[in-house]
Every structure is written in structure tokens, then in C-alpha cells.
Amino acid sequence: MTGLNVRKQRILHAVVTDYIQTAEPVGSRTLSRHYQLDLSAATIRNEMADLEELGFLTQPHTSAGRIPTQQGYRFYVDTLMDTASLTQQEEKYLAKFFTQLQKMQEIDEIIKHTAKVLSSLTRYTSLVLGPQLRKSAFKQMRLIPIDGERALVVLITDTGYIKNKVIQLPKALNEKELNEIVAYLNKNLSGKTITSLTSAHLRKLRHDLYARIDILEQILNLLEESSAAGENRVFIGGASNILDQPEFRDMNKIKHLLTLFEQGERLVLMLDTNVDGLSIRIGTENNLAEMNECSLITASYYLHERPVGTIGVLGPTRMEYARVTTVIKEIAGRLNRLVELL
Amino acid sequence: MTGLNVRKQRILHAVVTDYIQTAEPVGSRTLSRHYQLDLSAATIRNEMADLEELGFLTQPHTSAGRIPTQQGYRFYVDTLMDTASLTQQEEKYLAKFFTQLQKMQEIDEIIKHTAKVLSSLTRYTSLVLGPQLRKSAFKQMRLIPIDGERALVVLITDTGYIKNKVIQLPKALNEKELNEIVAYLNKNLSGKTITSLTSAHLRKLRHDLYARIDILEQILNLLEESSAAGENRVFIGGASNILDQPEFRDMNKIKHLLTLFEQGERLVLMLDTNVDGLSIRIGTENNLAEMNECSLITASYYLHERPVGTIGVLGPTRMEYARVTTVIKEIAGRLNRLVELL
DNA sequence: CTTTAGCACTCAACTTAAGAGAGTGCTAAA
DNA sequence: TTTAGCACTCTCTTAAGTTGAGTGCTAAAG
8 A cells, every 4th residue: 555665665764864864855876875775876766766756755956866745754754764762861851850840830830841841852943732721620719809890710720720810890799799609610610621511501500690690701701711722822942943944044934933933823723633642744734834844743741631731843844753753752741740740 | 522513413313314224334325315415425425434433333345335333323312313203003003902902901911912012013023021020019919728738829919910829838727827827918018019028027027927937938939039030921022023124134143032032031131120211222232142233122111100010122223213212102101001900 | 624526446246157066867788 | 677877957156257336535616
């Protein structure tokens, strides 16, 4: 089904490997010299011509070497890629880093630092999505009166994400009444995630709190609004790293990417896919015009087996897929363990 | 004292104006044609030679026009610059924007949007510093127990900044005791800013809460840590705008700036100067190597006449000082009014 | 004494041409 | 089926003109 014999696969593997390292089109001579293919340049040339016809390789111009196409990378990632492992140094660095992170109690701090370590270790740009409110379960809720007219809703969730929101209070409402509402909500929402709230639930809430429907609506609004992509808690690490990639030497490309980085909602949409576990999206697979020459590797992180957020690495399609995959898996794993503690 | 006669000033003004617009060295011919100086190119040439000797102008190479030096810009900003005014369109846009902002109760949202509008209106990069905790006064504090071991401190300040922090609880401590501590702190801290806390205050607190010194220490730590630059709530708007400036066509310069943008602490340090009101820092006046070719215009915003944060615009030294100054003043004013409402 | 026209000179930026170098496809022999 | 050889292609680099904007200096005019 692959349609590629072993020799073609070995050659494709060599081309991808070399191009990832050098960012230069790879010629038949280079391959026959530096890789143990035991073939002459001429033979490799023939095979490469085939690989081009099959759509795995392409030439920037007639008399240049070959570079992988998107399909070429896809085949590499699916079939050829060997697994990398962390260096001892990296391992040590990560261990130390996460020991320090453990002392932090605030998830946002943790996420921010995760973005940083992810970008510094991969030398690409990292995108990390904090635990989404709609995927988190309620632990408890409090209402703190600020002045006669307003109160602060504090929502504590099991993912450690703490959400504040100021709401307007109707005039005639004393603290005791407030507390009753909160007690009621705590009892009925505790342990539930937003997504698990059925319309039956909501009907019941509306019925029971009929007298205080205005406050309820404001709180439900708060939940709604945070569960939409509107709330963009994406953290970007090492944005400047993209400048090191020769494929982004063009101002326009950088401009497009940086502009994308400023559009939190679109990033959330991109990261918050339903794909569980590890995902590698190459070039146009990202469905974003700005990212046609980029690849994005993402992994979910979990709380009690439930995916609550995403970490990701963004690079050129000529990305070190093997190494990045290893790093991202390792960091997602460590982040999991950290989130369980919150 | 200025050492510049009127004619030299008019010529310098024309050079700066032209160079700000075109980013090209300005020649004597251009000046005599496009500006009403009523002088021949030759005369202007003589004057420009003088201005160069005096350090206000410089030549990129022998046979090019002149461009302003840092000293030239400084003189322009201090003495020559005429005041710009907003277009009706801009005025309208701002009014509409801030009416919408008014509905938001969270200061961080407001600040984030301010950064956005500031960059989109100036077409430069904006840097906005949220209200600093140490400059805010306490409104109230709450302790919400999370589980047996931890509690959430919620700090509500008069600048609308709401600070959350999880602290460790000593085991033997019931909710009633907690509430007593909180009540005590509320009574003693309410209305005070961190900077106003004298060591006498602290001694008294420590004495009165001797039995619960551990919790007090944690809370004081929280205050300390947020008051140091450690807490970096800088919002950057339109970072990609720097790419539009021809002076940053060089990858290295962009890289340096983007890297700087990732270092929140340094940005806070830069923005949080003691200069009150409007400040214009040109080139090396910024004391940051990365910003030797940049100018930064900042303005404080206030709550009850007390400066609590900073908004700023970053551009090349060849920046539209007049226009940006007008925009930044206008936005700072509107932000003031908004913050008063929180 | 100040201003200006004229002129020679300078230097970056653009254009063109020539070569070098890396790589290919094809052919024919092993 | 594999490989050596060779003509061919195309980018990239370098060098040499060429252009044009702008200057400084000089001498004459106001």
C-alpha cells in the first residue's frame, strides 16, 4: 500500500534527515557519500526521480537537489521516523525545572513556565493552552461583595484554574441571601464540568433560583463566556525562535506569524482540537493560511484521565519531528503529574 | 542657550519632519522645494553643515542627505515639535471603544484592550503596565479554604486589580480562626497601599498575630513578591507593527526586540519609572542596549491623583512624536476616568 | 557680509556580464 | 540492474560600469 520499496524508503529517510539538518536541497552525491546506502549517486538519482514523480520530493529548480514535499514529511512522520531520546543534560534540566514548578500553586504560573521550558528545549516556538474552564470540574464557588452594587465571583476548579469575575448585584440583597445562593450552587455544581451540564440541570437551577434568576443568569453567562473560545489563555514561549529558521527570513512570513500570535482566539481554536494525545499537523493540515509552511506538534495533558489542556510546538515543516515529539511527550507527562497535585 | 538661530531651527524642524515621514536622508534640494524656507539649496547646505557640526544632524555617507541625530530628535521634541490633534475618525473610534470598555469590570481586560487600541491607533508597538499591587490600596481580603491544607487568598484592591494566591495552611486551624485573622487584616490594611506600610505597621501586625505568624508571613510574602518587579503584568500590543518600520528590516534587530518582549521583568523595570506624567525617551536614553535605536513614549495613569500604572508606545527613534504624544495623552486620560469607576 | 548659482567630486544603488559550482538527466557500458 | 561519463541547467557570486542624488567649495551678485 505504501508503494515504496525499502530502498526508496531509505533514500527518502536520508533526504528528510539531511534537509532537516541543513535546510539545503539534498543532492544525490551528498546522499551516497554521507549515508550508508551503498549506492552510487546515479542510482540514487534514478530513485529520487521516482520519488519526485510519486510526490514525496520536489526540486526548487531544475539543477538543485531535492527537498521533501508535505506528503514526504507525512510519510516520514508516519513510517520512517526513528525515536529520539533526551540527552542526560536535558533530562536533568527538566527534572530540576519541574521540581521548582511543583512549589507553585497557581496553574497559570505553571503553564507560563511550561511554555518557556518547552520553547527553550526545542528551540522552536511553543504554544500552551491553560486548563479550559469548560473542561474543568467545580470545586467551589464564592461570592464576595465588593460594594453595594457589585460582587466578585470566585470559581475554584479541580484543574487549579481560578476564575474571577465581577458581577452586578441587584440592590435589595443582603449577605445572607447571597450566601444561600452560593451554598445552593456549590451543592449542585460541585464536581461537575461545564460540558456535563445538561439542559435538564439548567432547567432545575433556573427553577430553584427563580427568585434570584438575575444573579444566576450572570453566573451562567460567566461560565458560557469562558467556555467559548472567547477566553484565550494561550501562552506563547520563544516567539523569537522562529527568526532562527532560514525559511522565515522573509519579513512577510514573519509578519503573518506574529500577527497570528496576537490573535488569541484563533490560536485557541487551533490548539483545542478534539484529537486526543499526540498530534502532528504538517503544513496545510493546519487549515490556517498563515501556517502553510509550518508544522504543529501538540499533546494533551490530563487530570484524572480527562484531557484539560494542550501543549504544542510550532516550527517550519522542516522541523526536527523526532526530537520535538520526544520532548513534548516528556513535558506533557510531567505536566500531568503536576496538575494531579493541584 | 539653545545656540540655534531661528533659521537653523526651521531647517532642523524641516529635516526631522521630512525624515520622520520618508525614512530617507533629506537633501538640501528637497528642503528648499517642499518647505517654505525661502532659501536656496546652497544656503540650506551651509546651515546643514553647521547643524552637523553642532551635533544635530549627521550624514550616513558623504554624498547623502542628512538625518537627525539623537540630539537632533531631543531638540525637536523639547523645542520644535508642534502639537498634533486627533482626526474626527480617531476621536470617534476611541469614544466608541472606551464606551465598550466601560462595561468590563476586570482591570486586566481593560488593560489588555487598551494595549490593543494604543497600538492600532499609533501603528507602533504598545506596552501597558497594569496597576501595580504595591501602588494599589487594599479594599478587602478573603481567605477561602480549598482543602485541609490550602487556602486561597483573594485580595481586592482599589485599582480593580484582584490578586489570587494559594497558600499553605497549618493543620490545626478551623474556619472560625481563619475568619478572625482575615477580619483583623481587613481592619488594619484597608485603604492602605503596600508602599505606605511602615516597619512600625508591620511590627504591630506581627505582634498582634503572633499566634498565627505563619499565615501572616505567607500573606506578607505574597505582598512582597507582587510588589517586586517579579510580577510582570505587562501587556504588549501590536508587536508585529515593528516589522513595518524600515529601520528594523534587519533580522538581528528584530530578534533582539522580540527577545526583549519576552522578558517581562525587564519591561516592567523600564516602564515603571518614577517619572510622573508624560515621558519621552530617545535612543540610548532608554538605558537598554536593545533599544538604542528606539524611542519610548510613556504616560502614567492615575487613581485619585495617585499614579498606579503606565502606558507606553515603542517605535524607532524616527517616530511620529507629535502624533503619538497626542494619542497617548488622550488614551491615558480616558483610562484614568475608567479606572476611577472600578 | 550674506546669499546664491555653478561646477567638480563622492558614493550608494542599480544593472549587466562573466564564471564558478552544484546538481540533474540521459546514454552506454559493465 | 547498476554505474561512469558527459552535456546541460540554473543559482549564486563577483566585478565592472552607469546612474543619480547630494555635497562642498568658489566666485559673483545683492
